[in-house]
Amino acid sequence: MSFAWKAAGISYLKYTQICARAVRNALKEEQRLIAQRRDEQGLKFAKWESGKQGELKPIDSAMGNVSV
Amino acid sequence: MSFFTKVARTAFNIKARAPARWYATEASASTSGLRLSFVLPHQTIYKGVEVQQVNIAATSGDMGILASHVPSIEQLRPGVVEVIENANATKKFFVSGGFAIINPNSSLDINAVEAFPLEDFSPEAIRANLAEAQRTATSGSSEEERNIAKVEVEVLESLQSALGSK
Numbered sequence: 001m002s003f004a005w006k007a008a009g010i011s012y013l014k015y016t017q018i019c020a021r022a023v024r025n026a027l028k029e030e031q032r033l034i035a036q037r038r039d040e041q042g043l044k045f046a047k048w049e050s051g052k053q054g055e056l057k058p059i060d061s062a063m064g065n066v067s068v
Numbered sequence: 069m070s071f072f073t074k075v076a077r078t079a080f081n082i083k084a085r086a087p088a089r090w091y092a093t094e095a096s097a098s099t100s101g102l103r104l105s106f107v108l109p110h111q112t113i114y115k116g117v118e119v120q121q122v123n124i125a126a127t128s129g130d131m132g133i134l135a136s137h138v139p140s141i142e143q144l145r146p147g148v149v150e151v152i153e154n155a156n157a158t159k160k161f162f163v164s165g166g167f168a169i170i171n172p173n174s175s176l177d178i179n180a181v182e183a184f185p186l187e188d189f190s191p192e193a194i195r196a197n198l199a200e201a202q203r204t205a206t207s208g209s210s211e212e213e214r215n216i217a218k219v220e221v222e223v224l225e226s227l228q229s230a231l232g233s234k
Contacts, residue, residue: 003127004218005215005219008215008218009211009212009215010212010215010216010219015165015219016164016165016166016181017181018216018219018220018223019146019164019165019181019182019219019220019223020164020165020181020182021220022146022164022197022201022219022220022223022224022227023146023162023164023182023184023223023227024182025193025197026189026190026193026194026197026224026227027184027188027189027190027193028188028189028190028193029190031184031188032193035182038110
């Protein structure tokens, strides 16, 4: 059983997030504003090297691919 | 010792101990209907509510779930979940994806990421987003962007047909 997104290289988690975002953006005005708050991800990360914190990067919910 | 005596001896010994294995019991004739729990991570739509029938859009095909349905776990594709509470009340929700778990005791758990009644959607927004997604699907700059756009096109087309055939 192969799924289209698996063949395209997207994980199931990312696939469901994309679908959820597509549904949220299709709502009527007021519902959409409430729903889009769920889409935000305030997650940031930084790579530490030899005791020094590197650049603080946010995780982009749209692309989701974290490039370290 | 022949094989048969060995087996017979083991069988006799097993009978003397408490049963270590259960076999599925026959489904009892359910007096109650289908118990539905339809939940999202941020909201509970139905919790243990008795309904008559639920139609779901599974990746393996569209299904209608009644009481005493064969237990199964189904992945939902972006589509409509229709809850028929009784002969007069039917509610339709568009679900972005998730899973439906049909339990042996006639209870149905639907877990979805996003679900809204069809009235909450705006046809203009769908049309606009669909046009843009179709554009990106063919002329996006990266393979990843195009794949993401293709997924969005699928979802929005399903949403459009759900609204169209309301």
